[in-house]
Amino acid sequence: MKRALTSLLACGIALGATPVGLAQQSGTAAQANAAPDTPLAPAAPADRLILSGDGATLTGTNGGGGGSAGYLHAFNADALVGVGLEYQKLDGADWAFGSLNAAYSHALTDTTRWDVHGEVHEGEGHTAGSFFRYGIEAVGAGSSIPGGFAVDLEERQIDVAGSYGSLPKATLSKVWGTHWLTTVAYAHSIGGNLNTSYSLARIDYTGAYFNVLAGGSIGRVNPVVLNIDGILEGQTRHLDEFFFGVTKPFGRFDLALLADEIDLEGIRHFTGTLTATWYLR
16 A cells, blocks of 8 residues: 555656646645554655656647656655656647656654655747746645644746746645545645636545546636646636546556546646556666
8 A cells, every 4th residue: 555655656756747737736745645553664665667648638729749758766765856858739839848856755753754855847838939938846845644644835936938926735635544545735826927726635546456536626727837838828717627547557567547627717628648657676
């Protein structure tokens, strides 16, 4: 079970700025920290190669797609560093960026852990023949709490296609038994022109043969926060989002399929993402 929670953290670190809205930005560090009140045995460290491809639709356009490649190195059971590359195209816009991510966790007591994590995504894009910068940086810290809870606080700086600002987020996770994990998060922008505020709820099931996640978000969101760059010109819109994903482990190989539907005041953006993860020794 601990490997499954650690895998959630690994995917979030290696590919932190995903093309699927807020689905994979919902407290990965807190999820990894959340654990029942039993002694914590760190998972055996394993490097990971993570490849993904996605296809997208957007109301009134021809849609698009993209892909990413990431490598996550585990120095030990506590320290992880990841690098990645991602490319996306949506209608007349395209953008690419590189990522550098790191996380460190350590035991506070026999049943609690704390962590710090950070990520940098830097690149550029083009829309209608114009160039735009792509820059997202984030730092955060979290800790598990007796009772199977975990909290995480994150500060995210966004500067993409003329939209910029700070987007702090607070996340609370809770483990129920050995199979279920629930997560809630709230983010509210400060400064800049993001004008973003959203709430998110997510539930994860970890089983012997497959893992499932489902959830949704509601609020007001700038399109760049959802990685819809250069299309909707940064105008904040009301958000309704639902996502559902299934992961099937195959020994040292995991295959995950995630569907994400976003409704921005009648403008619908759907993304389907297939991700393959190899656990290397």
